Amino acid sequence: MVISSNLKEARQLEEQLLRDVARFGYEEADAFAIKLALEEGLVNAIKHGNKYDQKKTVRVVSQIDEHEAAFTITDEGAGFRLTDVPDPTADENLERPCGRGLMLIRAFMDEVSYNETGNQVRLVKRRTRLDT
Amino acid sequence: MTLSADRPLQLDVRQDERGAVVSAHGNVDMLDAPALQDQLQKLLPLSAPLVVLDLSDLDFIGPAGIDALLTARQALQARHGQIRLVHPNPEIRRMLQLTRLTEILPIFDTVEQAME
Numbered sequence: 001m002v003i004s005s006n007l008k009e010a011r012q013l014e015e016q017l018l019r020d021v022a023r024f025g026y027e028e029a030d031a032f033a034i035k036l037a038l039e040e041g042l043v044n045a046i047k048h049g050n051k052y053d054q055k056k057t058v059r060v061v062s063q064i065d066e067h068e069a070a071f072t073i074t075d076e077g078a079g080f081r082l083t084d085v086p087d088p089t090a091d092e093n094l095e096r097p098c099g100r101g102l103m104l105i106r107a108f109m110d111e112v113s114y115n116e117t118g119n120q121v122r123l124v125k126r127r128t129r130l131d132t
Numbered sequence: 133m134t135l136s137a138d139r140p141l142q143l144d145v146r147q148d149e150r151g152a153v154v155s156a157h158g159n160v161d162m163l164d165a166p167a168l169q170d171q172l173q174k175l176l177p178l179s180a181p182l183v184v185l186d187l188s189d190l191d192f193i194g195p196a197g198i199d200a201l202l203t204a205r206q207a208l209q210a211r212h213g214q215i216r217l218v219h220p221n222p223e224i225r226r227m228l229q230l231t232r233l234t235e236i237l238p239i240f241d242t243v244e245q246a247m248e
Contacts, residue, residue, distance in 0.1 A: 007162055014161075015138060032192060032223040039194045043162050089232045095202050100231050101195035107230050 001060045003042075005050040005075075010042040010058070017062055017071070024066050027128050033108035034069055037123045040101040041073040049075030049119055068110075068126045079118030139191060140164075143171050150247045151182030157189045160197035168197055172204035172215070181213030184246040188219040198227070201237065216246040 003009040014035065021034055042058060050056035056076040063070045086093050088100040106112050111124035139158035146153050152175045160168050175183050185201070187193075205215045217239045220228065228234045240246035 011161060011163055018138075029223060035192055036194060036227075039162055039196075043194075043196065089230075094232055094236065095206065097199040097202070100198060104195060104227055104230060107226075 001062070002057050003060070004054055005046045005052050005056050005058065006054065007043070007046060010039075010046060013060060014038045014042060017060075017064075020062065020064050021069050024064060024069075024127070026069065026125075030069075030125055030128050034071075034123075034125050037105040037109050037112075037125070038071060038073075040105050041071070041121050041123060044101070044121075045073050045075035045077075045119075048080065049077030051077070066127065068124055070122065070124045072120060072122045074120040077119050079115075081118055082114065141167060143168065145171065145175075147175075151184060153184045153186055153243055153247070155186040155189065159191050160193040160200075162194055162196045165194070165196035165200040169200035169204055172200070173207055176207055176211060176213070181208050181211055182247070183208060183213065183215045184218060184240075184243055185215060186218045186243055187221070187224060190220070190224065193224055193227070198231070198233065202233075205237065216240055218243050218246050 001013060003013050017038060018031060018035055021031060045058040046052060050058065059074045061072045082102070085099040085102055088098055088103050093099070105123065109123050110126045111122065113122045114120065141160055141164040142157040144155040144157070154171060156168070172183060175181055201215065208215060215237060217237050219241055220239065225239065228237060228239070
């Protein structure tokens with residue numbers, strides 16, 4: 001799936017992916033985590049990666065089954081280094097818009113990994129099984 | 133609640149002599165965050181603004197929505213006002229706890245408690 005650097009398209013894609021997840025019966029907490037991670041991943045790709053350049057695209061690959069939901073989001077930007085992102089829980093950063101989203105997706109998802117360039121993120125959520 | 137069937141954001145506002153209650157329904161995603169921030173900042177002219185944000189019917193708020201809350205909080209603080217939150221769902225509460233924002237955005241169980 002490919003979208004332009006447009007938040008409305010990102011929202012539509014996110015909704016489609018969440019419908020795909022719902023078909024496999026993921027619990028609401030899992031769905032929340034996936035929505036959070038997709039939103040953060042797509043916004044970062046559009047805003048920080050592609051700088052809202054409408055000529056640049058964001059590519060999303062999803063692999064969803066009854067065991068896990070995995071998404072790979074790739075932008076056309078220069079990439080970033082996770083080590084350059086400030087700690088949002090430090091006292092001096094508490095009210096600043098820096099790094100909070102990245103921290104949350106690492107907390108809510110089971111796997112978060114980046115390619116070497118830093119313009120691709122892979123997000124994985126393993127389905128919570130309440131019957132085990 | 134089914135996040136795959138997103139309810140659009142709806143904000144209801146009521147005011148009395150104690151302050152304002154903003155009830156948020158649905159979702160605050162990347163595109164809704166500005167509307168939330170705008171509504172909260174419209175309440176700035178209150179003389180001693182206490183803004184209670186009722187989250188009991190909110191399914192989701194993303195990082196952009198959290199940033200909107202913080203921006204509104206800073207504006208209110210400049211007028212000696214404050215924002216208090218009511219009954220976020222467990223996932224939203226967890227977001228606020230992980231980011232330490234519960235230290236600056238107090239959470240109450242009910243609107244009445246928050247208005248005291």
